[in-house]
Amino acid sequence: MATRSTRSGSRVIKQPARSRTSQREQYGRSRQGIILCSDCGNVHYKKHWWHSNDRGLHALVSMDYRKAAHTTCPACSMAAHHLYEGELTIENVPAKVRKELSQLVKHFGKTATERDPQDRIIDIERKGASWRITTTENQLASRLAKKVRESFKKHVAVHISHSKEPYEVDRVRATFTVLK
Numbered sequence: 001m002a003t004r005s006t007r008s009g010s011r012v013i014k015q016p017a018r019s020r021t022s023q024r025e026q027y028g029r030s031r032q033g034i035i036l037c038s039d040c041g042n043v044h045y046k047k048h049w050w051h052s053n054d055r056g057l058h059a060l061v062s063m064d065y066r067k068a069a070h071t072t073c074p075a076c077s078m079a080a081h082h083l084y085e086g087e088l089t090i091e092n093v094p095a096k097v098r099k100e101l102s103q104l105v106k107h108f109g110k111t112a113t114e115r116d117p118q119d120r121i122i123d124i125e126r127k128g129a130s131w132r133i134t135t136t137e138n139q140l141a142s143r144l145a146k147k148v149r150e151s152f153k154k155h156v157a158v159h160i161s162h163s164k165e166p167y168e169v170d171r172v173r174a175t176f177t178v179l180k
Ligand SMILES: [Zn+2]
Pocket: 037, 038, 039, 040, 041, 042, 072, 073, 074, 075, 076, 077
């Protein structure tokens, strides 16, 4: 089985390749031609999910939507079933940084989705100082945690820990600790 590595402190955790890759390949094997997601409009073609307006896609194929098959893409399907591959829990978020953190999380999600239409933040749950952010891709939670740590390092320390679960869900915990 293919593995991917995540560096956590000095430890390297081996993870199985994420299931969505094989899901993408399944689409590629079972269906030739173009598949459209009925919810978000993402296009599956040649084993990749694309933004419908992607220039690279249009260079490969002239879009004829009449011939396209319709489905729900993995990311929309995950959101609809309240599933996720990455979860970032952020504790002790000081009131004074909540607006900035909110903007950072939204911007991070937007940038990730621009890069890969299937990489998405599914939900941001805020209960005062405790936030829970779920993502369609397990590495996204780690990357977001690192971004938060990097962005707030002048004012806070963010401790990141991973707990691996079956089914390739990556749970990351970040805690704000106000520096003296
Ligand atoms: Zn979709």
